[in-house]
Each structure stands twice: as C-alpha cells, then as structure tokens.
Amino acid sequence: MSSPEPVRFHFDYLSPYAYLAWQALPEIAARHGREVVAVPTLFAALLGAAGTKGPAEIPAKRVYVFKDAMRSAHALGVPFAPPPAHPFNPLLALRVSSLDLDEAVRARVVSRLFAATWGGGAGVDGEATVRALLDELGLDGAAMVREASSDATKARLRAATDAAIAAGAFGVPTMFVDGELFWGLDSLRHVDARLAGRDPIDDVDLSRWAHTPATAKRRGS
Amino acid sequence: MSSPEPVRFHFDYLSPYAYLAWQALPEIAARHGREVVAVPTLFAALLGAAGTKGPAEIPAKRVYVFKDAMRSAHALGVPFAPPPAHPFNPLLALRVSSLDLDEAVRARVVSRLFAATWGGGAGVDGEATVRALLDELGLDGAAMVREASSDATKARLRAATDAAIAAGAFGVPTMFVDGELFWGLDSLRHVDARLAGRDPIDDVDLSRWAHTPATAKRRGS
Numbered sequence: 001m002s003s004p005e006p007v008r009f010h011f012d013y014l015s016p017y018a019y020l021a022w023q024a025l026p027e028i029a030a031r032h033g034r035e036v037v038a039v040p041t042l043f044a045a046l047l048g049a050a051g052t053k054g055p056a057e058i059p060a061k062r063v064y065v066f067k068d069a070m071r072s073a074h075a076l077g078v079p080f081a082p083p084p085a086h087p088f089n090p091l092l093a094l095r096v097s098s099l100d101l102d103e104a105v106r107a108r109v110v111s112r113l114f115a116a117t118w119g120g121g122a123g124v125d126g127e128a129t130v131r132a133l134l135d136e137l138g139l140d141g142a143a144m145v146r147e148a149s150s151d152a153t154k155a156r157l158r159a160a161t162d163a164a165i166a167a168g169a170f171g172v173p174t175m176f177v178d179g180e181l182f183w184g185l186d187s188l189r190h191v192d193a194r195l196a197g198r199d200p201i202d203d204v205d206l207s208r209w210a211h212t213p214a215t216a217k218r219r220g221s
Numbered sequence: 222m223s224s225p226e227p228v229r230f231h232f233d234y235l236s237p238y239a240y241l242a243w244q245a246l247p248e249i250a251a252r253h254g255r256e257v258v259a260v261p262t263l264f265a266a267l268l269g270a271a272g273t274k275g276p277a278e279i280p281a282k283r284v285y286v287f288k289d290a291m292r293s294a295h296a297l298g299v300p301f302a303p304p305p306a307h308p309f310n311p312l313l314a315l316r317v318s319s320l321d322l323d324e325a326v327r328a329r330v331v332s333r334l335f336a337a338t339w340g341g342g343a344g345v346d347g348e349a350t351v352r353a354l355l356d357e358l359g360l361d362g363a364a365m366v367r368e369a370s371s372d373a374t375k376a377r378l379r380a381a382t383d384a385a386i387a388a389g390a391f392g393v394p395t396m397f398v399d400g401e402l403f404w405g406l407d408s409l410r411h412v413d414a415r416l417a418g419r420d421p422i423d424d425v426d427l428s429r430w431a432h433t434p435a436t437a438k439r440r441g442s
Contacts, residue, residue, distance in 0.1 A: 060389040074421035082430040089437040168281040186407035200295035216310040
C-alpha cells in the first residue's frame with residue numbers, strides 16, 4: 001500500500017500566519033497519518049497574480065493583523081514578536097528553503113528561519129544572517145547560500161509559485177490536502193476535518209454558487 | 222451604575238462572514254452582559270478607502286470563500302446557501318436597516334434580511350422583496366422602503382460607513398469592543414477573550430511593530 005499524499009504547505013517568511021500555521025499543522029497532519037511538505041512560495045507573486053494588496057500594504061489592516069496574529073500565537077502557546085524589519089526581502093530565505101534537500105532537513109531549515117523571523121529572532125534579511133542560522137543547524141551555510149543564487153534554485157522557487165497560482169492559491173499560508181485548497185491559519189480546523197473525512201462541503205450549493213449571477217458590480221472594479 | 226457599552230457590529234449583507242458572525246456574536250456578547258448594536262456599513266466604500274479588492278472580486282478566492290463559509294456554517298450549525306445573485310446591490314437592504322429604529326427591532330430586521338440572503342432565502346435585491354420581508358415581521362414594509370430613500374437615511378448609512386473607516390475598519394464584519402477593532406468571523410474567539418478581560422495583547426511588541434522599518438517594498442505597491 002502506498003503512503004497517503006503529504007499535505008503541501010505553501011508559505012512565505014513574510015507572513016505571520018504562515019509562521020503560526022507551521023507551528024500547528026504538522027501535529028494535525030500527524031494525527032491523520034500524514035506528512036507535511038513545506039513549499040517556499042513568493043507571496044508577492046501571488047498578490048500580483050490576484051491583483052490585490054497584502055495586509056501589510058493597508059495601514060489599518062497592518063496594525064490589526066499583527067494584533068490578531070499575537071492573539072492567535074497566545075492561543076497556540078508559541079512565541080511571537082515582530083521581526084527587525086517588515087516588509088523585508090524574503091528571497092534568499094525562500095531560496096535556501098527551496099534547495100534540493102531531504103524533506104526532514106527542509107523542515108528544520110523552515111522552522112529555524114521562521115523562528116528567526118517571528119519567534120523573537122534577528123530576522124532572515126541578509127546573507128550573513130541566513131548563513132549563521134543554517135550553520136547553527138549543523139548545515140553548510142556558506143555552500144547553501146551560494147547554491148541559493150543558482151539559476152536552478154531561482155527557477156525552482158518560481159516554478160513552485162507558478163504551480164501554486166495555477167492551482168488557485170491567492171495568499172499564504174495555503175495548504176493542499178489531496179488537491180483541495182485551504183487558506184490561512186484559521187482554516188486549520190477545516191484541514192483537520194478534511195483529513196478526518198468530515199469535510200461538510202455541499203456539492204449542490206457549491207455548484208449553485210459557481211453559477212450565481214452578479215446583479216451589481218463595484219464601481220472601478 | 223451605567224450599562225456597559227454595547228458591542229458595535231459593522232456589516233454588509235454582501236458578506237457571508239458577516240451573516241455567520243451575526244449568528245454567533247449576540248450569544249457571546251450576552252455571556253459577558255453586553256448587547257450588540259448592528260451598524261449597516263457599505264462594504265464597497267471600505268474597499269474603496271483601503272484601495273483593495275473584495276474576496277468575490279478575485280476569482281479563485283471567490284470560490285474558496287464560499288467553501289470556507291460553508292464549512293464554518295456547518296461548524297456553527299446554521300443554515301447556509303448562496304443567494305440568488307452575488308454580488309447584488311445591497312443599498313436598499315442596508316438603508317432600511319439604517320432607519321431610526323428601536324435596536325431590538327433593528328436586530329429582527331437584520332436577522333430576517335440576512336436569512337433571506339445567506340440562509341436559503343430569495344435575496345434582498347429589489348423593493349418588492351425587501352418590503353415583503355419587512356411585512357412578514359409585522360412592520361410597515363411600504364413605509365420603511367419609502368423612508369429608506371430619504372436623504373436623511375442615505376446620510377445615516379454614509380455617516381456610519383465614514384465613521385467605521387475613520388475608526389480603522391477595512392472590511393466586514395468589523396466589531397468594536399470598547400473601541401477595540403476586531404475583524405472577521407474568525408476573530409470572534411478573540412472578541413470573547415477581550416470581553417472576558419483575557420486579551421493577551423502585548424503593548425511592548427505592538428509598539429515595536431508600529432515602529433518596525435520596511436527594508437523591502439513590492440514592485441507596483
């Protein structure tokens with residue numbers, strides 16, 4: 001018998017909700033006999049494809065989201081603090097996380113870089129910072145940072161992002177459970193229900209929704 | 222001793238999450254000795270002020286949000302089905318809900334119009350539909366629909382919307398608990414904690430976040 005498909009976790013270090021979901025998802029998946037595969041994904045490219053703004057780009061929302069994430073972190077019992085800078089350039093951190101690694105090693109890298117970003121660390125902005133974090137894990141930080149800038153690594157991150165967009169992703173974190181898309185920290189309870197075979201989706205109403213006509217349109221939209 | 226301040230619930234009939242929050246919020250508030258005051262608010266104006274898109278304006282997100290709302294409705298144990306049209310023009314429904322009414326009457330009107338929209342009803346699009354729903358409540362639907370188009374009523378809805386924007390609202394549902402903003406169905410557990418005096422907001426980290434510098438900016442943003 002083949003192993004069940006892993007849950008695919010699309011994330012960007014920019015997102016506090018991705019950090020929080022990463023703390024909780026592996027345990028939920030494990031309860032249902034599933035692994036989690038972390039897939040670095042460019043949040044900016046998802047926003048660009050959807051033609052919308054990220055929460056940190058709307059001033060009132062930026063403040064709120066941090067409070068909301070802080071409240072959720074408290075509920076989950078995990079450390080949470082703002083990174084030294086935000087938004088920052090996540091490319092190097094995403095690229096080292098996109099290298100051709102054993103998935104267990106990738107998970108340790110992702111956990112370490114997320115902790116450095118949202119768990120009270122020094123951020124993941126800059127080569128020296130990222131290299132030191134990888135070295136702390138017993139990995140060859142210098143080699144990994146060098147490899148991160150190869151065309152193959154850049155292409156791998158871009159391909160994962162394009163695949164996420166093609167599969168319907170519009171934000172992070174996005175989880176795919178056997179091809180079904182879930183978005184956001186607050187969807188974890190629905191992921192749990194899906195993995196347990198208790199997803200209450202009503203295909204009749206869903207099909208009606210897909211064919212619901214619009215009778216109004218916002219000006220300028 | 223004066224009564225505690227009611228929880229202010231800003232909503233638009235366009236939002237399935239506002240419908241769901243309206244099913245759950247009064248009971249949460251009541252547990253803490255609070256009333257809920259429903260404040261009709263133009264979602265389109267909030268989006269315009271934030272310069273962003275609504276979920277129904279991003280095709281992949283539109284499908285997802287309906288599924289997510291369906292899952293949440295199931296968890297809450299409340300009926301949920303797509304309205305006959307979406308987006309629809311919510312102005313008349315919002316305006317009759319903005320009339321100078323006793324708050325208990327307003328709550329019944331809001332419940333009835335929400336049920337007609339997301340609870341399997343015939344929608345709230347059109348004068349005849351709205352009038353009939355009000356008549357069913359034993360109200361004078363014809364007079365209310367007439368009064369809804371008065372300049373005073375239009376101004377009241379606009380003023381409530383402007384006040385919400387000024388207070389930091391960027392979407393619906395938005396709840397204000399003693400001036401503190403909460404957004405979205407998933408924030409109800411945080412509303413509950415706040416009302417119980419257990420809001421874990423860390424003012425030190427929040428202040429750091431307010432002063433966190435940006436070291437990157439998305440192209441075109």
